[in-house]
Amino acid sequence: MAAAMVVAGTAKQFQEVLEKAKRSLVVVHFWAPWAPQCLQMNEVMTELSKEYPHVIFVKLEAESVPEVSEKYEISSVPTFLFFKNCQKVDRVDGAHAPDLTKKVQQHGETAKQDLNDQLRKLLNSAPCLLFMKGTPQEPRCGFSRKIVEILNERNIRFCTFDILSDEDVRQGLKVYSNWPTYPQLYMNGELVGGFDIVKELAETGELEKTCHTEMGLEHRLKALINKSRVIVFMKGNRGLAKCGFSRTIVGILNEAGVEYETFDILEDEEVRQGLKTFSNWPTYPQLYVNGELIGGLDIVKVT
Structure with a gap:
């Protein structure tokens, strides 16, 4: 850069x-x-x-x-x-x-x-996300126009972000992903590539397979734990905890003045069971910071 x-x-x-x-x-x-x-x-x-x-x-x-x-x-x-x-x-x-x-x-x-936290959230905001100049309706460079045409021709559902609208994202994403040019296509938060790679994948028939694959449980869990810089997987939510341990960890975070989000594992059995295996941590609540597991209530108490 x-x-x-x-x-x-x-x-x-x-x-x-x-x-x-x-x-x-x-x-x-x-x-x-x-x-x-x-x-x-x-x-x-x-x-x-x-x-x-x-x-x-x-x-x-x-x-x-x-x-x-x-x-x-x-x-x-x-x-x-x-x-x-x-x-x-x-x-x-x-x-x-x-x-x-x-x-x-x-x-x-x-x-x-701060910028990396924002980019991490942004990349996981949609399964298929294109960073481009302009919008699909009004692309503002030839490569952006061509990549939109490729995706539309193959009926690939995608969201876009206009990098001309945010200089921080435009410059920061180049460093974050070590990719110096635009457009950039991401799937489940992972970089697929720029126009040349997308064009090659389209010509070989691999693009549809790459972008139409349903978000598997592992990808979904990665997206969830990176949704916020600090997130707690708990029973209930920060406004209404549904077990004593969850209530206690929310109290600790509130007292410390930490900004955080919560995910109610009682509303999603797939996440509730899958996250235990994914993180090799059998109980709830679970606290994550920057996508990394900190631990449960006992560890949070001593930190």
Whole structure:
């Protein structure tokens, strides 16, 4: 993935960068071309952008956009501001490369984890999911148009996500799946491939088999445990637990202020029995974080 480095020449461009980035971390260098230390820090920014491709690095000439500089109280250059969700979250004043690197690492890892959680949910939101430019009705590139035609010709049911509508997803999915181009087709949360692979599968007759296969129990369980960053499989739900152990684990999570979802195993016998074998854990409740089993009530109590 190419380094995420942009230049904002006006206040409008600067605001557009913040709004388009959404969940990504944005690092803005307020600089001046006459200051040699700024030129040195631009080189540091370039190297950081290679190491942290999910972070958006912005160069903004402080004296050319005075309204932005005044708003954020920029009194000297170089100054670096950190933004997330359009809000300033941190600042580095001066040409301090170690401080800048440390804060990019700290904030960047948090932003990366948040984005990966979102992508994991998104990939498991539909059995067959196509990430494309535009929509099936109005594709906005030739490859997206052709892959939609292939899927429609074979009566394959699929959902789509317009990557032009979300720059975070557009850039983040390239890194997450290690696939640099679009469109991208996923089945049960797993990458099938881009246009060339889908075309080859269609020509060999394998595409229908790949995309029409019903979601097996294992795929379904994987999708469920990755539905939320934190999920509890329990008897009942967080509003009405139907056994003492489930009630206790909900109380622990609520007291800790953890954001989580629940799945009522009493309403789905296939999941209730299958998850015991899948995770090699015979009882409920079961707590999962980032798709990994943490354990039951006894383990949650001590952690």
